[in-house]
Amino acid sequence: MPTQTIKLPWxxxxxxxxxxxxxxxxxxxxxxxxxxxxxxxxxxxxxxxxKFLQSAQRLQVEHKxxxxxxxxxxxGPRKALLVHGWEHDARRWHALAPRLVALGYEVTAIDGxxxxxxxxxxxxIPDFSAALAATVQQLGPFDLLIAHSFGAxxxxxxxxxxxxxxxxxxxxxxxxTSGEYMTGAFADGFGLSQRxxxxxxxxxxxEFGQPASYYAMKSMPTEHLPPALIVHDRDDLRVDxxxxxxxxxxxxxxxxxATSKLGHSGILHSTEVLDKIVTFVGGxxxxx
Numbered sequence: 001m002p003t004q005t006i007k008l009p010w011x012x013x014x015x016x017x018x019x020x021x022x023x024x025x026x027x028x029x030x031x032x033x034x035x036x037x038x039x040x041x042x043x044x045x046x047x048x049x050x051k052f053l054q055s056a057q058r059l060q061v062e063h064k065x066x067x068x069x070x071x072x073x074x075x076g077p078r079k080a081l082l083v084h085g086w087e088h089d090a091r092r093w094h095a096l097a098p099r100l101v102a103l104g105y106e107v108t109a110i111d112g113x114x115x116x117x118x119x120x121x122x123x124x125i126p127d128f129s130a131a132l133a134a135t136v137q138q139l140g141p142f143d144l145l146i147a148h149s150f151g152a153x154x155x156x157x158x159x160x161x162x163x164x165x166x167x168x169x170x171x172x173x174x175x176x177t178s179g180e181y182m183t184g185a186f187a188d189g190f191g192l193s194q195r196x197x198x199x200x201x202x203x204x205x206x207e208f209g210q211p212a213s214y215y216a217m218k219s220m221p222t223e224h225l226p227p228a229l230i231v232h233d234r235d236d237l238r239v240d241x242x243x244x245x246x247x248x249x250x251x252x253x254x255x256x257x258a259t260s261k262l263g264h265s266g267i268l269h270s271t272e273v274l275d276k277i278v279t280f281v282g283g284x285x286x287x288x
Contacts (some may be wrong), residue, residue, distance in 0.1 A: 019196060031196075038183065039124055041114050041123065043087070043089075052097070053071060056072055057073070058072075059071070059072055062138065068118040068134075069117035070090075070108055070109065070139060073098070079141070080144040081132075081167075088115070090110065090116055093109050097109065099274055112132075113127055126208060128150070130158075133164050136158075137164070144169050145167045148173040149174045156247070160217070160221060160222065161221075169280065170228040173232070173268065174238070174244070174265075178218075183200070222250065227253045231256075231259070232244025232258060233267055
């Protein structure tokens with residue numbers, strides 16, 4: 001859901017133009033089709049030779065009628081859950097997971113709905129958040145939760161709104177703070193006309209019973225949230241740095257690690273960031 005200008009391939013431009021014409025003939029259908037595009041992530045190319053995933057114990061989470069793939073490394077008295085971002089999967093944690101295992105954590109990473117090796121073709125903030133709640137219920141509770149990007153937004157929503165057992169500490173990386181930002185970034189990146197934007201938002205509200213603005217971190221109750229480390233890069237072109245600042249201001253007992261020149265995904269592999277995370281979570285208490 002980038003904020004920079006995107007040069008769309010000709011197929012996407014043709015689809016967009018076709019939806020523009022359809023919006024005058026069958027406006028509700030056009031809106032639903034745009035919504036489906038928004039909710040349908042492109043899966044990262046499968047990598048069956050991933051040594052990182054091959055080294056894991058494989059588990060499954062039942063979510064609605066879907067089976068979600070989970071991976072586990074290590075044994076220890078503390079349990080950590082890692083949550084990837086939009087169009088990513090559990091492979092994104094290959095640099096961090098071994099460091100957590102070395103700290104004595106049992107580390108679980110999940111492929112969200114319609115991502116990685118999990119079932120499903122579409123997902124959303126409420127759906128992804130519910131899938132994480134199912135993961136906590138079936139494989140947790142967890143002492144530590146670390147999440148990136150869209151997964152960080154959904155993790156925050158789960159912790160604030162879904163009544164799950166709270167971890168002792170949280171790390172949120174490159175997190176957007178509102179559903180409205182996500183829909184706007186998609187609409188602008190895809191070059192939707194004002195008419196299609198309006199139909200898209202109408203379809204979304206009809207589907208979920210709430211506008212995109214409902215899913216805003218600033219509207220969550222915060223009194224029960226655990227201490228958090230907010231990581232955001234000043235040069236993030238996908239989720240602007242100000243969203244990290246807003247999240248830190250809204251989340252009590254949190255600190256902001258502001259990096260530079262790492263971008264949206266570089267923070268996942270930065271030695272500076274990994275060292276800070278190890279310091280932050282290494283002092284967490286042992287399980288209750």
